Amino acid sequence: MYAIAIHGGAGAVPRHALSSAREQQYRAGLETALDAGYAVLEHGGPSLDAVSAAVRVLEDDPLFNAGRGAALTRDGAAELDAAIMDGKQQRAGAVASVRHVKNPIELARRVMEKSRHVLLVGAGAEEFALEEGIVLVPNGYFRTPERQRQLESEQRGRPVSDLFPASPGTVGAVAVDQEGNLAAATSTGGMTNKRQGRVGDSPIIGAGTYAKNGVCAVSATGHGEYFIRSVAAYHICASVEYRGLTLEQAAREMLHVIIGGLGGSGGVIAVDKQGHIVMEFSTEGMLRGARDSLGRHEVAI
């Protein structure tokens, strides 16, 4: 049994505001990422490769708030965060506040595999990227006319909001491979009009991203600050491990009781060692997809 789930952000996704052409584009983007990740699993590849592959596709798709098409900061720049975790040895790598790395998830993986560290931020992370032979791109690569319009609208005091994005947000993936190894990956541009240097939950191990073999793998999206304060991703796994909750119960409690209680909202995708997938959200919608070796194959908004 192997399985993968992906998300492209949670928020208010009003049906009426979503043209059917747009919806088709989102679905197609999710579908491509889902299949890219699933193909890795199907060929017997590790879950780590599957989540990287899926997230990479979403980073390259300008519709999603990660990599190209990321939300813009107050200064009109893209500042990207990403993390990846391998459940096998609880290894992890993450980068935050990088401005010139085409695929932050690839750099996060290099941090995990080629450095002694887990988290590198800002110019230091880019220095490491160069040492690893990663080609940097100008910040303009990430900027799309749509994100520019959103930033301008936000700055005129008409919040499209980062928190309830009218367009998709953070992306992520979780997977279990044929050997039962779990992995999670998350990548984001953060909030529109965010302050330079603001880091959300995505690159923080335990908050937005977490994986531990035998327990679960989680990737989150939503009000990052609330997910950090709740140590959301790890809390879900700890609730499964220590309290015997089902993955579903744990995810629901996190979103509706804990994050909701603090005044936040968002969504999570999670998978356990049996390949059981949970996709929960406390927002109106969450762009998501799931596919497993038992034939489940769905994309939903």
Place this chain on the structure above:
Amino acid sequence: MIAAATEFMKLSVPWIGDRTAAAQSSTASLWRVLAACVLTLSWAALARGADVKPVAIAIHGGAGVIDRVHMTPEREASYRAGLAAALDAGYAVLERGGSSLDAVVTAVRVMEDDPQFNAGRGAVLTHQGVAELDAAVMDGEGPRAGAVASVRHVKNPIELARLVMERSPHVLLVGDGAEEFALEQRVVLVPNSYFRTERRVRELEQTLREEQEPRKPAAPAGPGTVGAVAIDRTGNLAAATSTGGLTNKQHGRVGDSPLIGAGTYANNESCAVSGTGQGEFFIRSVVAYDICALVQYKHLPLAAAVHEVIHNKLQRLGGEGGVIAVDGAGHIAMDFNSGGMFRAVRDSRGRREVAIYR
């Protein structure tokens, strides 16, 4: 009489002092003061009773290889004095009825200003020879948190972490953006050289030399990362951690200290923890939060939860370090799987200790 009554009240129950002063300045009613005096006497009696809430604070100044052979009596005495000064500063806040949040920030600030510790002034240097500082604070009520990472010009990173918590909608700000926020908050920036001490320059040079040679055992380390946890009279918990990270670290490397759940965590429902050690392992194990999750969900006593995480889980991954922790009943745990940990504890039951070795 009024003066005597007021004085008595301040002495017996310090936190009454302010209220009495306010009452006095508004109407100065003798009756009000007398009533307050009676109340005070009963409160004072209660305070001697068993059901008064204990206050406690624990601090650390880093864990690691602490080689007794290289530790001169003078150095040891100086480290102990540094710990004691921070401990007492934090405890004084609790004793006069202040919040655990104020107490942990006060204690950490004292250690940031003390060049012996690897935080604020005296922080270790990166590969490029600069200080890059990380800090986090968490208030168990809420819970809410603030943190900064990779700042180079903020004299007291713990104060900036607190400002992030209290004056921004965010939890974590890094690098130049964090310093931009500092300036907006009228925090005065200092040149990076403020943090640099001769000793840290020597340590970096030595480490750079050793990099050329085959792996040698780690040099005897002095105090490291600093942190504090506390419980106040209202039962609120708080945790704070501040560090310069690793000697010769890569520019932009962030350890566990500023990461909520890894090196710093507090929640009134469970416990407050501050960690020190090999940060990467603490991040991967979500150490601080895991201890509190074991307390809250597996109902382990605090010391058992700390033991499980530090001696079993962390050690299995190959990580070295220690934590200080306090729970809602005022129990303190200080444990480490390394050679030693600079640490100290003080509570309202009269315990006051400063220790380095096991």
